[in-house]
Amino acid sequence: MLAPPPLSVYSKLLEAFGPQGWWPVSVSARGGPVYRPGFKGRLSERQRAEICVGAILTQNTNWNNVVRSLLRLKSAGMLELERLSAAPSGRLQSLVRSSGYFRQKARKLKIFAGHAKKRGRLSRWLCQPMDILRGELLGLWGIGPETADSILLYAGGHPIFVIDAYTLRIGSRLGWFRKPGYERAQRLLSRELPRSAELYAEFHALLVQLAKRHCRAVPSCQGCPLIANCRYGSRQG
């Protein structure tokens, strides 16, 4: 069986699951992050900061744990980069404890916030040419490709495909990637898809949804919207 083209997989997933409304951000002074399918407006400074913080906190943990940390940071007024960079380390560690690796993550947040603060408004800093900004982000301690690309795509609106463990797993099972690897997978998907931040943002979210519903470590192929096109799934049945 030939590997299905990424664009047709995108269409099937969108039809099956609908728009996912990523990246979730809070829309009120008190509430937590919410998904906003169909949202096409501009992000505020605060929302961009929240996405950057969330992208760092979500490393090696699930989103529910991140939401608890974001809510604590928000109620402490720490979703502003100025305050985040000046916060005492111990205080920050306790606020992000629910996200795991809290000492490292507190340090990463302070380094990121300190750097971003020097660069001025996020809306301007994040709108630099993508390759320059990506290099800058990857030069910061604790920011790897997945975090950098999440920030670029979801906070900066740059057309770059975020690769995560789910994408690599699904892509391997579908036959997209013979040798999984971050840069290789990113190059392939960028080559196969129209260059669109909107499409990349939605597709990444849909792949996460697929991984949660069906394409788990032990896949549950029954009912998967891709089963007719998946060489791995067809062997399971």
Ligand code: SF4
């Ligand atoms: S058919 Fe099975 S292996 Fe293939 S994408 Fe769906 S869940 Fe994953």
